[in-house]
Amino acid sequence: MSAAEGAAEALPENVLTRDLSQFKNPELAKGLIDSIQALAPESCALMEVCGTHTVSIARAGIRAIMPEGTRLLSGPGCPVCVTANRDIDTVIALCRIPDVTITTFGNMTRVPGSTSSLLAEKAAGRSVEIVYSPLDALRYAQEHPERQVIFVGVGFETTTPLIAMAIRRAKQMGLTNFTVFVAHKNMPGALEAIVSDPSLQVDALILPGHVSTITGMAPYQFLAERYGIPGVITGFEPVDVLQGIAMLMRQLHEGRAEIEIAYTRGVRAEGNPVALAAIDEVFETCTATWRGLGPIPGSGYHIRPEFAEFDAVERFHPEVEPTIEPRGCRCGDVLRGAITPKACPHFNRSCTPENPVGPCMVSSEGSCAAYYRYYR
Numbered sequence: 001m002s003a004a005e006g007a008a009e010a011l012p013e014n015v016l017t018r019d020l021s022q023f024k025n026p027e028l029a030k031g032l033i034d035s036i037q038a039l040a041p042e043s044c045a046l047m048e049v050c051g052t053h054t055v056s057i058a059r060a061g062i063r064a065i066m067p068e069g070t071r072l073l074s075g076p077g078c079p080v081c082v083t084a085n086r087d088i089d090t091v092i093a094l095c096r097i098p099d100v101t102i103t104t105f106g107n108m109t110r111v112p113g114s115t116s117s118l119l120a121e122k123a124a125g126r127s128v129e130i131v132y133s134p135l136d137a138l139r140y141a142q143e144h145p146e147r148q149v150i151f152v153g154v155g156f157e158t159t160t161p162l163i164a165m166a167i168r169r170a171k172q173m174g175l176t177n178f179t180v181f182v183a184h185k186n187m188p189g190a191l192e193a194i195v196s197d198p199s200l201q202v203d204a205l206i207l208p209g210h211v212s213t214i215t216g217m218a219p220y221q222f223l224a225e226r227y228g229i230p231g232v233i234t235g236f237e238p239v240d241v242l243q244g245i246a247m248l249m250r251q252l253h254e255g256r257a258e259i260e261i262a263y264t265r266g267v268r269a270e271g272n273p274v275a276l277a278a279i280d281e282v283f284e285t286c287t288a289t290w291r292g293l294g295p296i297p298g299s300g301y302h303i304r305p306e307f308a309e310f311d312a313v314e315r316f317h318p319e320v321e322p323t324i325e326p327r328g329c330r331c332g333d334v335l336r337g338a339i340t341p342k343a344c345p346h347f348n349r350s351c352t353p354e355n356p357v358g359p360c361m362v363s364s365e366g367s368c369a370a371y372y373r374y375y376r
């Protein structure tokens, strides 16, 4: 549970409803839009790097009310979308091993790999179960001692602590039929790849709210200090997003580059030390390959040797088929913010949410799915 969710639980419902309604308040929104208009430079590109922001911006029509020279770009915000084809193929290879049950989030089952998907494998008789958390997967393993249960973990720092807790608990319980395929990633390396790419020219970053409840501000400081790029951590209601953009515009207007928090009801500067300690106990960072961005040192997680018995790849050594990227799919360029989904020749033709060619059309928070829903 995130700090934001924890705080929400402590409030009586009427207070919560009243307070959250402020974040949809048209008057507040209008004041922020006026500030954005007044402060925006002649031209600038702001990038959001969180799938929930991608959807909020699209749903609230925020792109359409930006000043003429302001571009809102979508970056690598959805962990399902950034999972490399090779990782999907590895999971499919694991799923074909006798007595294995794959447990994962619903979105992951629909992502096409080189020649199959988990959904297709399930239809062909393999064992694939949808769960809502790694702790559900752990319970499934306890209830099915005859199966080797593999949890496929994707996500950023918001979900990594939960996986760490599940692995720790499995070790305490002495479970021998539970392992994890870790495709978890962290944001800073990907942000560095984006801001240092001269072809992208990102001027400021709308930073993720949920992830930052865990990480706090520290991992983003390099953006301001080394690259002179301002960043604002913000929430997900329309007023949150507008406030984040207004704060970025003020920094650009004043020639400042700092990391600021607009989402103060959810994020503390130091993050969540307990969750960070859980990650650190079970995982070490490693090079991870991102769809669209390639291998990025330090941006992924590997299970520490002390917990190696819970590493699905170490235990099963799957034989993975050669990777074939989907022909014509521009997910890589979409995830870097180099093109919008409409520039992909498959968009709304051969690629739709019902028949996705690439992962950005699968996940409800993928850019292509958001464009399909709101900008078709």
Ligand code: SF4
Residues within 6 Å of the ligand: 051, 052, 077, 078, 079, 080, 081, 107, 155, 363, 364, 365, 366
């Ligand atoms: S679709 Fe799922 S995995 Fe992707 S960003 Fe949203 S919650 Fe995370």
Ligand code: SF4
Residues within 6 Å of the ligand: 328, 329, 330, 331, 332, 334, 341, 344, 345, 346, 347, 348, 351, 352, 356, 357, 358, 359, 360, 361, 362, 368
């Ligand atoms: S529209 Fe489909 S094929 Fe094109 S980039 Fe998006 S997911 Fe890939």
